[in-house]
Amino acid sequence: MTDIKSEPNPLFLRTDEIMQAIELLFFAYRDFTGEPDELLAEYGFGRAHHRVIHFVGRNPGITVSELLSILQITKQSLSRVLSQLVAEGFIKQTPGEIDRRQRLLELTEKGTELDEKLFNVQRQRIVKAYKESGAEAVAGFRSVLMNMMEESDRPRFTPKPKRPSSRR
Secondary structure: OOOOOOOOOOOOOOHHHHHHHHHHHHHHHHHHHHHHHHHHHOOOOOHHHHHHHHHHHHOOOEEHHHHHHHHOOOHHHHHHHHHHHHHOOOEEEEEOOOOOOOEEEEEOHHHHHHHHHHHHHHHHHHHHHHHHHOHHHHHHHHHHHHHHOOHHHHHHHOOOOOOOOOOO
């Protein structure tokens, strides 16, 4: 393992700095997903279920094809996970209003409860890290994450212009 350097290194593109970043991501991801994994295991679910619950919860009425686009998994993989979540009452599917072949996805009350449990576990870890790191570090962290993801996904996280209020 690489030693953690506390001071910013102006040579941050050196191989040892990149290796350290990769290791930090591995450990952070392990710890970030560990507690939710335990909770999911109680339901017989895994990380794929968590991702589906998360994105359906953030996007009620999302279509299966939109979800496939976000998750970038095969239809077969999503079908297996989604079928289980629907069968066990965590997600409901309704046909689209215009195109009845579309399946619109939404969390049920049971799904919302699990989503909240999973969120709260991860929220605690993020809040602790943000508090200990400070606002400047959080802004830098967000910038790094944004720049790691595919450019096509970045607009999901850019602030949308606010519409002028018609109230006076």
